[in-house]
Amino acid sequence: MKRFYLRWGGVLVIGVIICLFGLARYQREVSHIPIEKFLDEKPTRAVRVLGMVVGGSLNRGGAGEPIQFTLSGTGAQVPVYYQGEDPENLRELKKLVIYGRWNPEEQRIESETILGVPNYGFVSWAYLVTLIPMTLFLFNMERKVALLYIMIKEEKVYQSEESA
Amino acid sequence: MILNRFIRWLGRYEGWFGGGAALCIGIGLYMGLVTSPPDYYQGEVVRIMYVHVPSAKTSLFAYLVLFIGSIWYLWKRDPVIDNMCHATAGIALFYVGTALLTGSIWAKPTWNTWWTWDPRLTSFAILFLTLVGYLMLRTFLDDKEKEATFAAILAIIGFIDLPIVYFSVEWWRTLHQPMSMSVRGISFAPEMLTPLILMSIGSSLLFSYMLMVRTQMLYLERLLEAKQGRLLSETRL
Structure with a gap:
């Protein structure tokens, strides 16, 4: 049984390491903050901000010109200056994730990247939801096999009928 | 006899199957969660594919094993094959359940619904119910031979659903997208294809490994039952 628990301990450790890598990538490349939080912190480093393009605010310049619009959250709005x-x-009343930084002089977000799709972060966690039952199923089976061997040994199953 | 020998031969490499599965799934999960890019249209949602597609493919393969095993049992009446079929059904149920669950999680952001009566989804749900029925049948009867025979017949009848599941996206215009990997070609970016292939290989190896462990478990359970029964009768005497 010791080898069995060691083996499964190894599986658990590897699983946790993969989850931590996944979480780190998620926080680095996917996670976003709402506009309210963005306005509270006003970060000058680039962050991802989720909001909806306010109707009537989208102002497309000519080809190659910067695009300006207002992004709204539940209780706040912020102007966005996008060059790219x-x-x-990029349409009015569309939810978007803007990757950009706060410009304190102009009082707006300056961005060069608009991420097309909201992130649905729960999907990454769905990996765990679906893999945990499968892993437990296998763990339980292996454990049962190990225990059955012990029980059968105790019951002397392999002893012949004559000598029993 | 041939199948028995094959099972015994496979049993010798049980550990290799388990280790191979762990390695492929570990690397596949890492690539799927960390290094593979998000999809242009689906974004992060696409990552569920690395679990969903291998689970769905393995569940179909598992049912095929159950079908062949059931025919073999009715022909040869070999209890080892019956044990294997019983084990396959339990594992296949887990795979079908995983495919349904992950598909549902994917459907919510993509189709804006957790469930729809699409031919692919409905035929897959029927497969799930067939397996539940099979496993329930295995607990109803006291006569082990009758139980195995009826279960084998049910598994063979249930096989009708398998081509429907597989070809439903070709036969009908469904919400579910058509096959991305077929004889017509592969429509995947290489960065997404590598983790998907790794996860698919890992999933198949895991199925084989689980099948070996579960067959062993069912055999040992029967052995213990038989021994305990013998000891009990000796005590009574």
């Missing part, structure tokens, strides 16, 4: 390719999903 005109993405197809």
Whole structure:
């Protein structure tokens, strides 16, 4: 049984390490903050901000010109100055994630990247939801096999009928 | 006899199957969660594919094993094969359940619903219910031989659903997307294909390993039952 628990301990450690890597990548590349939090902190480093493009605020300049619009959260709004390719999903009343930094002089977010799709972060966690039952199922089976061997040994199953 | 010999031969490499599965799934999960890029349209949601597709494919393979095993049992009446079929059904149920669950999690952000009566989804749910029925049947009867025969017949009848599951996306215009990997070609970016292949290999190896462990477990349970029964009768005498 000692080897069995050691083996499963190893599986658990590897699983936790993969989860930690996944979490680190999620926080580094996917997670975003709401506009209210962004305005509280006003970070000058680049962060991802989730909000909706306010109707009537989208102002597309000419080709290659910066695009300006207002992004709104539940109780706050912030102007966005975006310079980059005109993405197809940049529309009024559309929820977007803007990757940019706060410009304290202009009092706006300056961005060069618009992320197309909201992140649905729960999907990453769904990995765990679906893999944990499968792992427990296997763990339980292996444990049962190990215990059955012990029980059968105690019951002397392999002893012949004559000598029993 | 041939199948028995094959099972025994496979049993010798049990550890290799388990180790291989752990390695492939470990690397596949790392790549799927950390290094593979998000999809242009689906974003992060696409990552569920690395669990969903291998689970769905393995569950179909598992049912195919159950089907072949059931025919073999009805032909040869070999209790070892019956044990294997019983074990396969339990594992297949887990795989089908995982595929349904992950599909549902994927469907919510993509189709804006957890469930829809789409032909692929419905036929997969029927597969799930067939396996539940199979496992329930295995607990109803006292006569082990009758139980095995009826279960084998049910598994063979249930096999009708398998081609429906597989070809449903081709036969009907469904909400579920068509096959991304078929004889017509592969429509995947290489950065996504590598973790998907690793997870698929890992999932198949894990199924084989689980099958060996579960068959062993069911055999040992029967052995213990038989021994305890013998000891009990000796005590009574």
